[in-house]
Amino acid sequence: MALRPVQVNIKALDGSTVGRFWAEALGWSAYSPGVTTYVGPAGGLVWPDPVAVGIDVVPVPEPKTTTKNRVHLDLATTSAAHQAELVARLLDLGATPAHVDQGEVPWTVLADPEGNEFCVLEPREIYRDTGPIAAVVVDCADPRAMARFWGEAMDWTLHEVTDENASLRSARGVGPYLEFLRTPGVKTVPDRVHLDLLPYPGDDKAAEVARLRALGATDLDLGQGDVPWTCLADPEGHEFCVLALS
16 A cells, blocks of 8 residues: 655635746646646646645635745756746746745755745756656655655655655656755744646545555644545645545
């Protein structure tokens, strides 16, 4: 048994606007199959996508606080010119420069129209075939412990693990990385960004949730009520959801 990450969930006051921003940012399409706005590769809605990890923008009544998100996206570029062009285009789309004590770094830190931070990376060979999203990055205190939990939770392959960072990627070598970055501070507020996981056809969702609890996940009450998905938190308190197979 294992789970696969199928989308990054982003909360927003104006879900359609934020969804359109991310669609334009990634060169993907925005789809509105219901209350949420799903952003995935162009060419028609395919869910779950066999390669990409999509974005699902969920409308909520509360604005983002000034606290930095503990989960963010890194966007890939292919050259210095591409990085500069992408940053300029994102600013035109409504992104704003963000300051998270990054100092002098070769990547550019921006925020989407509702303040969710993300990075536009300088060209890196490791991300040459990821697609527009290079990585989903999680701030944490213990990358090794996060790698153990998430490596057991999902069917992705561990690529690197040190005291400072850890990374996993689909065993098929496609799509973005999931990275855990050692950072100061602790999680203090619910995040605006989290991962949604999905069982494989034929697997039992309840059994998967029980397995995650045994690995160290805890149940999470966000006021979600009676819904077909299950809200959990990893051992450091990062929220995530296990979706139901449709």
